[in-house]
Amino acid sequence: MIYREAGQFKATYASDQAIFPIVQDRVFVLAVVIAAFVVPPLVASEYWLQAVLIPFLIYALAAIGLNLLTGYAGQLSLGTGGFMAVGAYSAFKLTTAFPQLNIIVVFLISGLVAAAVGLLFGVPSLRIKGFYLAVATLASQFFLIWLFNKVAWFTNYASSGTITAPDRTVLGVLVTGPNSTTAARYVTALALVTVFALIAKNLVRSRVGRSWMAIRDRDIAAEIIGVRPLRTKLLAFGISSFYCGVAGAELVFLYLGSVETLAFDISLSFLVLFMVIIGGLGSVLGSFLGSAFIVLVPVFLTNAPHLVGLALPVALQKQIELMVFGGLIIFFLIVEPNGLARLWQISKEKLRLWPFPH
Amino acid sequence: MRLRSVLISVLLAALAAAPLARVAAAQSKEIFVPLLVYRTGAYAPSGIPIANGFVDYFSLLNERDGGINGVKLAWEECETQYDTKQGVECYERLKGKSPVLVNPYSTAITYSLIPKAPGDKVVVFSMGYGMSAASDGRWFPWVFNFPTNYWSQASAVVRYIGQQEGGLDKLKGKKILHIFHNSAYGKEANPTLEELARRHGFELMLLAVDHPGQEQKSTWLQVRKSNPDWIFMSGWGVMNQVAVKEAAAIGFKMDHFIGNWWSANDSDVVPAGDGAKGYKGATFHAPGTAFKVHQDLVKFVYDAGKGAAKKEELGAPLYNRGVVNAMLSAEALRTAMAKFGNKPLTGEQVRWGFENLNLTDQRLEQVGMKGFTHAIKVTCEDHEGNGPVLIQQWDGKKWNVVSDWIAPMRDVVRPKLEAAAVEEGKKLSYTMRDCAKEK
Numbered sequence: 121m122i123y124r125e126a127g128q129f130k131a132t133y134a135s136d137q138a139i140f141p142i143v144q145d146r147v148f149v150l151a152v153v154i155a156a157f158v159v160p161p162l163v164a165s166e167y168w169l170q171a172v173l174i175p176f177l178i179y180a181l182a183a184i185g186l187n188l189l190t191g192y193a194g195q196l197s198l199g200t201g202g203f204m205a206v207g208a209y210s211a212f213k214l215t216t217a218f219p220q221l222n223i224i225v226v227f228l229i230s231g232l233v234a235a236a237v238g239l240l241f242g243v244p245s246l247r248i249k250g251f252y253l254a255v256a257t258l259a260s261q262f263f264l265i266w267l268f269n270k271v272a273w274f275t276n277y278a279s280s281g282t283i284t285a286p287d288r289t290v291l292g293v294l295v296t297g298p299n300s301t302t303a304a305r306y307v308t309a310l311a312l313v314t315v316f317a318l319i320a321k322n323l324v325r326s327r328v329g330r331s332w333m334a335i336r337d338r339d340i341a342a343e344i345i346g347v348r349p350l351r352t353k354l355l356a357f358g359i360s361s362f363y364c365g366v367a368g369a370e371l372v373f374l375y376l377g378s379v380e381t382l383a384f385d386i387s388l389s390f391l392v393l394f395m396v397i398i399g400g401l402g403s404v405l406g407s408f409l410g411s412a413f414i415v416l417v418p419v420f421l422t423n424a425p426h427l428v429g430l431a432l433p434v435a436l437q438k439q440i441e442l443m444v445f446g447g448l449i450i451f452f453l454i455v456e457p458n459g460l461a462r463l464w465q466i467s468k469e470k471l472r473l474w475p476f477p478h
Numbered sequence: 479m480r481l482r483s484v485l486i487s488v489l490l491a492a493l494a495a496a497p498l499a500r501v502a503a504a505q506s507k508e509i510f511v512p513l514l515v516y517r518t519g520a521y522a523p524s525g526i527p528i529a530n531g532f533v534d535y536f537s538l539l540n541e542r543d544g545g546i547n548g549v550k551l552a553w554e555e556c557e558t559q560y561d562t563k564q565g566v567e568c569y570e571r572l573k574g575k576s577p578v579l580v581n582p583y584s585t586a587i588t589y590s591l592i593p594k595a596p597g598d599k600v601v602v603f604s605m606g607y608g609m610s611a612a613s614d615g616r617w618f619p620w621v622f623n624f625p626t627n628y629w630s631q632a633s634a635v636v637r638y639i640g641q642q643e644g645g646l647d648k649l650k651g652k653k654i655l656h657i658f659h660n661s662a663y664g665k666e667a668n669p670t671l672e673e674l675a676r677r678h679g680f681e682l683m684l685l686a687v688d689h690p691g692q693e694q695k696s697t698w699l700q701v702r703k704s705n706p707d708w709i710f711m712s713g714w715g716v717m718n719q720v721a722v723k724e725a726a727a728i729g730f731k732m733d734h735f736i737g738n739w740w741s742a743n744d745s746d747v748v749p750a751g752d753g754a755k756g757y758k759g760a761t762f763h764a765p766g767t768a769f770k771v772h773q774d775l776v777k778f779v780y781d782a783g784k785g786a787a788k789k790e791e792l793g794a795p796l797y798n799r800g801v802v803n804a805m806l807s808a809e810a811l812r813t814a815m816a817k818f819g820n821k822p823l824t825g826e827q828v829r830w831g832f833e834n835l836n837l838t839d840q841r842l843e844q845v846g847m848k849g850f851t852h853a854i855k856v857t858c859e860d861h862e863g864n865g866p867v868l869i870q871q872w873d874g875k876k877w878n879v880v881s882d883w884i885a886p887m888r889d890v891v892r893p894k895l896e897a898a899a900v901e902e903g904k905k906l907s908y909t910m911r912d913c914a915k916e917k
Contacts, residue, residue, distance in 0.1 A: 171570040175563070269660055269686070279669045279898065280609065280662035282589050284905045298593030298906050376562060378589045380662045382689055383562055419567070422557075434557040435517035435526075
C-alpha cells in the first residue's frame, strides 16, 4: 500500500543508478540514520550505549570489511582479528608518538597500516583458493598476535602488555579515553561507520566491485574478459584490511579503553566471519544485520531470565545461552542460507505486492 | 512456508523485545556488590571455588549477623568467562544497580575498569591481582589491591628460594624459570623478577604459555632442555593442571616448582595424581578448614542449605581466598560505617572505608580468622599493605603450610611501584594527590 513505486519514473542515469532508487527507501534510510545520531545519545542508558550499541557499530564496520573480501571478492579469510590488532596497535603507537594528531586521522592512518599488512598477507591468494586460503590467512592471525605479544615496543614497553587509550579530542569534544562520555564515543563510531558504509556501498557498485564479483563467481572467466586477478584480489585484501584496521582501532579507543592481545584472538576472527555469513555474504546491509544478531542475541539471552523473574545460576544460564545461540545460528542458516539480508529483501518484495499478492 | 514465516516473525519479535531487558533498580536498603565470576570456560576450575567462597561468606554475614551492622548485603553474579568484553558488559549491566565496589577477578578486566572507577564512583578491589602500580594510592585513589600484589609476591618467592638455597647470595648462577600466562596477568611479575635477577645474579628465563594453556608440550620441552633449578609459575585455570601434569611427566623436582597464589589450588594438583606431590604454591592465607569461620559457614550457611559449593570443597585454597576477599570487603564496609553510620553507603564513603581499613589481629579473631590470614593496615599512600606471603605444599591429599610468613622485598618493590604508578597514572591523565591533605 504505502510501499509502492508506481509513478516513480527514472528519467536520468543518475536516478537510475541511485543507491536507493525508491523514494520510500531513501526516506526510511535517511530517517534511520538521523534517528541513530539523535535518539540514542539522548535516550539510551549508559549500558545500552557502552555494552550494546558501540560494539554493534564497531563489529559492523569489521563485518563490512570482511564482507568486501569474502562476500564480494570470494576470498575466505580468517585473519580478521589479526588485521584489527594491527589497526589497534598502530593507532596506539601513532597517538602516543604524536599526541597532537587528530584521533580521526590516527584511525585512518592505522587503517592504512592494516591495509599494507593485508596486502602482504593477500599475496598467497593468487595461488591458493578456498579453504587453503583460509588456512594461509589463519597463519597471519597467529603471527600478528604473536608479534604484538612478543615485541614490547608495540605496547610502549608496558610491563603488563596492555595498551590504554589516552584522552583525545575531536573539535574540542573528548571522544576517547577514560574521561570521554559514552555518547561522544557512540557518535564518533556511528559517524565513522556511516561514512565507511556509504563508501563500501559505492565501491561494490563500481568497476572495482564488479571485478571483485567477477573474480568471485569464476576467476578464470574473469581473467579472460580482462580482469587482472593480482590487482583485484590484492585490492580486496587491502581495502578489507583497511576497514578491519579502523574497526580494531575503534575497539580499543571507543569501546574497551584498554586491551591486551587476547581481545584480538582467533575467536574474534570467527565472530566477524559468523556475522558476515549470518548477515548475508555480499551485502553491506547484511554486515549490519549480522553484527546486530551476534551482539544483541547474547545480551538478550542473558537478560531474558531476569525479565521473567527467573533466577538461574549463572553457569547454567551461560550454557543455555550458548546452546540457544548456536541453535539460532543453525536455524537461520537452514531457513535462509543467504542470510538475514536476503530475508529483508524478500520482505520488501512482499511488501510491494501487499495487500494483493499474486 | 507459512510455518516458516511464523517462526521467523516470532524470532524477530523476540529480538525486537530485547530493549525491554533492563535491569531492575536495586533496593536502597541494601549494599549491592556485583560479582564478576566465571563458572564456565577454560578458567572455570579456578573461577568456581573463588566465587563460591565469596558468596558463602556474604551469605554467612546475612544469615548470622543480618548483614553488616544490620545493613543487608545484596549481590548478583555475572558470568564473564574471564573475557574482557564480557566483563565490561557485566559491569555496565550491574552498574544500573548502583554498586559501591567491584571485584573483577581478572587482571585484564581490572585494567578495563580502572579508568571507569573515578567517574562511576565505584571502588575497584583487585585483591592480590590487577595492576601492581595501583598500589600507590596517591595516583589511584579508587583502586585497592591489598593484602599484597604480584611484585611483592615475586620478591617474596625469590626470598623463599634464597632461604632454601641457604641465603640470597647463593642464588648467584642459579637458573630460575618463570612460566606465565601470556596476558596482562601473567606478565605482571616479570619486571620485578628481572630486577631481582640483576641484583642477586641468578639467571632468569621467561616462558609464555598462550591462552587458554591446554597445549604446553613445547614449553616443557624447553624446560627439559634448559633444566632450571627452580620454576615459578603464574598460571590460571586449565593452564595450571596441564603444567603440573607436564612437570610430573618430565620428572621435574616438584618441590622446586612454585606456583603463584593463583596457581596452587586443589583443582590444579588433583588431576596429576601422585605426580603432583611436593608441588608448592604461594598464598596469603592458610589452607584447610581448621578455623572458626569455617565452623560458622557450615553451621549457618551449609546446614541451612544455602551453601554455594559442596561441603567437602570448603578449605581449598581458592575457596578460602574467596572467603578472605569477602571478609576484607566486609571489613572495609564496616570501617566506612563506623564513620558514616549504619546505612547503605555511597561509593565515596566506601572508598574512605577501604583507605582507612585497619584490620588488627584482634579483629581477625573476632571474625573467626585467627591465624587464617594476617593483619593489614591500608593508608592513603599504600593501597597494598605490602603483606607477607606463605608457601604451601601439596602432600598428595592436602595443602600444608611449609614456611613462615615471608616478607616481600619492599626496598626493591616500592620504588619500582612508585615509578610505575607515575607512568600508568599519566596514561589516564591523573594527577597525584597529596596524602597530607587527606584525613
